[in-house]
Amino acid sequence: xxxxxxxxxxxxxxxxxxxxxxxxxxxxxxxxxMLMSLELILNSVNINFAAFNRYLFPGKLEGHFFSLFIIAVxxxxxxxAIAIIINIYRRFATINVEDVSEMKY
Amino acid sequence: MEGNQIMFAIFGIAIIIFSILTVTxxxxxxxxxxLFFVLLSTAGIYFLLNFxxxxxxxxxxxxxxxxxxIIFSILxxxxxxxxxxxxxLKKKVFSAIAAIAxxxxxxxxxxxxSFQADTAVAAEVNMKLIGKxxxxxxxxxxxxxFEVISVLLVAAxxxxxVVAKKSKSETEDINKK
Numbered sequence: 671x672x673x674x675x676x677x678x679x680x681x682x683x684x685x686x687x688x689x690x691x692x693x694x695x696x697x698x699x700x701x702x703x704m705l706m707s708l709e710l711i712l713n714s715v716n717i718n719f720a721a722f723n724r725y726l727f728p729g730k731l732e733g734h735f736f737s738l739f740i741i742a743v744x745x746x747x748x749x750x751a752i753a754i755i756i757n758i759y760r761r762f763a764t765i766n767v768e769d770v771s772e773m774k775y
Numbered sequence: 776m777e778g779n780q781i782m783f784a785i786f787g788i789a790i791i792i793f794s795i796l797t798v799t800x801x802x803x804x805x806x807x808x809x810l811f812f813v814l815l816s817t818a819g820i821y822f823l824l825n826f827x828x829x830x831x832x833x834x835x836x837x838x839x840x841x842x843x844x845i846i847f848s849i850l851x852x853x854x855x856x857x858x859x860x861x862x863x864l865k866k867k868v869f870s871a872i873a874a875i876a877x878x879x880x881x882x883x884x885x886x887x888x889s890f891q892a893d894t895a896v897a898a899e900v901n902m903k904l905i906g907k908x909x910x911x912x913x914x915x916x917x918x919x920x921f922e923v924i925s926v927l928l929v930a931a932x933x934x935x936x937v938v939a940k941k942s943k944s945e946t947e948d949i950n951k952k
Contacts, residue, residue, distance in 0.1 A: 671783070671823045676892070678890065685878055690791075690798055693870050696869075697866060697867060703806055706806060706807065713813070720821055724826070728893050736920075741832055743927065745840060746931030752844055753936075753939035
């Protein structure tokens with residue numbers, strides 16, 4: 671892999687994925703789809719970490735472990751976000767961000 | 776073309792196509808399934824980079840855990856047959872301009888920098904090495920982030936339970952009905 675595919679290709683795939691996530695975050699108005707765009711963004715960062723680790727510092731493991739930690743952070747973030755979304759749905763009967771403008775009930 | 780190149784091409788194209796489908800699909804369940812394929816292709820790229828453990832964690836936690844969580848919350852909050860209304864043209868155009876401008880900037884920066892790949896044969900990342908490194912306190916150890924992550928997971932778990940559980944008065948209201 672290191673000798674046949676240049677590092678730039680991996681970085682370009684990750685960059686396209688990142689900005690697709692940004693586009694989704696800007697256009698979507700449903701909380702769950704916004705969360706999905708966020709997962710795309712975090713995932714593209716993980717690819718970058720792993721690729722830099724393997725191509726530029728093959729003797730070390732920093733990128734590998736930080737990808738692991740980012741996956742753990744993403745999992746806990748998704749759990750809390752979905753708890754909040756379900757609570758919002760119970761309260762307002764919608765998860766459209768434009769219809770949810772009150773915070774305190 | 777070598778096998779690795781072909782596999783990378785497949786995974787790369789799958790990632791790009793399915794991530795675009797994830798943000799443009801007007802049916803929410805289809806978007807979730809596209810996200811699932813993006814995460815699986817990412818696991819494939821980790822396999823190509825010889826990070827087998829990372830790929831396994833990606834499949835179990837992301838593709839297995841987070842996608843199932845998202846699909847469950849979709850089933851709880853939306854109607855399956857519901858179709859999103861199309862995004863306003865103005866918003867679409869401006870968001871696309873922002874995203875494409877950012878992508879062009881980043882990609883030109885990447886291409887203008889010549890990375891010198893280190894072709895030294897990398898050490899195999901086996902479970903023994905991973906466990907040892909995670910628990911080591913010395914120069915190459917990761918015990919501090921490991922502990923911080925465990926505290927974060929406990930906090931997130933408690934927070935999710937507290938946020939999602941019904942308040943006492945609400946439960947009483949439902950019982951009265």
